[in-house]
Amino acid sequence: MDAEAQAVLFNAVPLLFVAALYLAVGMARLQTLGRERALGFAAAALAAAIAGVAIVVTREPLAGHAVIALAPILLAGIPAVLAVRSAPTLEPTPRVDWALGEGGPLSQRLLDVDEEEGIAGVLLDELADAFELDLVNLALIEDGGRRARLVAARDGGRDNEQLVGRELDLEHEASGIGTVTREGTAFAVYDAESSPIVNRRLNEIARIKSCAFVPMLADGEVVGVVFAAVRRPRLFGDDELAEMQTLAAGAGLALARTRASAALAEALERE
Template identity: 30%
Template sequence: MGEARSSSIRLQVLNAVTDGTLRQLELDKLLEVLLRRVRDLFAVDTVTVLLVDRSGRQLVARAASGLEEEVFQGVRVPVGKGFAGRVAHLREPVQIERVDKSTVVNPLLWEHGLQVLLGVPMIAEGELTGVVHVGSTTPRRFTDEEVDALHLVADRLAVAVYMDRTRSERAAAALLQESLLPARLPSTEGWELAARYVPGAESGVGGDWYDVFPLPGERIGVVIGDVVGHGLRAAVVMGRLRSALRAYALEYSDPAEVLGKLDRKASHFETDTMATVAYAVIDTATHRMSLASAGHLPPVLATPGDEARFMPVPVGPPIGYDLAGTGRRSLDVDVPVGTVMVLYTDGLVERRGEDLDEGLERLRRVVRSTEPEVACIRIMATMVGDRPATDDIAVVAIRHSDTR
């Protein structure tokens, strides 16, 4: 009789998790429907799903059937602590037959008279997304077949959570990126600007950004940057760095000092973050430019009648991890009429199977002393062409058009 029930529960759970109608449901509704079915199929009193938070250090109650208070009260369980935390840490099933403060973190479980708990990890694409556990107020021992059946549930839930998070993060990152890139480049007499941003076809929106803003004293600030990583986290860090750099730019005139302050801020508040940044300040009255680089690829400069060249800007360490122990330096140059400067991120020049120097040389050859919009068109046509970029691309072109 026991074997028949075990076989029956496997089949019923398999039918439940593969039900085609579930594909049409939003995540919250899918959790509600599936957890209710699991509660009936396993003949248990509670079913709960806890998801790993953004830090990866805590589980947060997201859905429940039978003990909804866990969700209403925002129950949190540290990974590695208590029952659910142990399941997450070990990434394997855990069954306990004594539910009290010595075995679980959440007092709701023993206060509601649960006697036994079975939990399994939710894993998708090798990533832990959460834990699902079932509980009973009647003493019992879950069979190996029931453990396997709950694994089927966990796998289905893990895929649903992973896909929902991926879609949500991509949409949020794209929206955040769009909101932070300049909607319109500032118009300054005697100076023309153009820019491009293209998200990577494979990686999606990441941490590449450009920024152009007016500064006191007839100056223009120009930034290009690239946060290591992709997705929502990289976009959020990018937004923080962008805002911080703007604030420092109002206080300090030397780009190297601005990058130094940005490095200090990122190293202290943005742990495990690294970014390359180039920051230039153009004095439109004296036609001089000061430029500093934190691990970023060198800008290309093209003056009328000459071949384009890479600017010999001192390259300091990237932003993050407080690596610039010896300080940072700026390069000061004159910007004659007709000069074009192009700043870019590495997605423009890096290609699989190609040496970076080849991409840099191809970029150098295509940059000419011309209108910035024309320069961007030529650059993107040559460097990207009909092949989708695998990584984000950001490009800014600036031209000193006349002496007023």
């Protein structure tokens, strides 16, 4: 194999692959990476693509030797691979089936409350303790999915009165709550400060670094969204999101029960 063929095979092709990798990761992980890091990935993709095309045109290897330059090219792709596969080493979370099972602590506390705020408080306290959260709040979905209202917020173990009662226009305001309401699935955001999906109006109060948005489901419908956050960089794992969603679903059933009881009582009063 001559030098020109080696330049294309060992330099141009890997560079173009690295460019495609950075571009794909930047686009796929825009929500979790945040705008600034995603733009950095796009810039790296552009630089690698330009270098790869230049080698295809000139047939000149990097640093004068195609094989030697191959290793640095491959190493340059590691950050993109880590962005896809990275997951933090976390302390084990409590067993959800125990918490929600018959006689479990969360189930017992949910049975003792019969108001929306009480249910929200029980759920948020459980989540904050189990997942070591700095801030956690619950927004209930209202007006046919067009509006959300924060009914409870725990910040360092205390109520955050600045957040409670805040409302979001889900049709016209950017927010992870709106995304979860529409899609019904949980997701995490690593860089909340630069993410376009985190509501900036609320984060001016919350001032968090990383967060997760988790649906509260009842009868297959998103009735609320949990906002779980920390004030340090942290990537929430898929297992954590699944456990949070299961706990939120338990509270969602309690909320549905409470609303059904209230509706029945109101109907009986009218008769």
